[in-house]
Amino acid sequence: MTTSPPTHHLPDVINADTMVIRSERGFWRHALDLVFTLLAWAAFIYLFARGLWTIVRTGHVGVDMPLLSQLHPTISDLGVYLLAVLFLGMLLLVWVRYNAWRFQGKQRRTNVSPIVSKTQPMLYGVELSALQKLRATPISVIHHREDGTLERWEASPTLAPDS
DSSP, X not given: OOOOOOOOOOOSSOOGGGGSOOOOOOHHHXXXXXXXXXXXXXXXXXXXXXXXXXXXXXXXXXXXXXXXXXXXXXXXHHHHHHHHXXXXXXXXXXXXXXXXXXXXXXXXXXXXXOOOTTTHHHHHTOOHHHHHXXXXXXXXXXXXXXXXXXXXXXXXXXXXXXX
């Protein structure tokens, strides 16, 4: 008794929601993740606010900082880096505006019209029945000619284990 391989068809439209791998989690596990996330955010906000409050409270004291004189060259270098980043950011914005002007009125992100099943055999140089058999095969090895048309294809009913 021979069994035909299962038919697998690709969807006509790719749904981005189905491309994300999601694991099944129960209610309590989801609640535990939520609690830990909220605790982590609360700790971060507390530590950040505490540091800011310390700076505000002791900013007028005027502590002697010999380290600041050593950091002065580093701070000036960071200023140069900041200017370079600002220049590159402005250059990027100019490029974006230029492309918006250049492609004004042109739709570059529209959906591609679907290929009609009647035209596919002509594109690949095969008969419609062979194309339908190829679609029904989950794993295939396809050999092409120099001009891109199909020369032959081999159906593999099972995957070979990695050796």
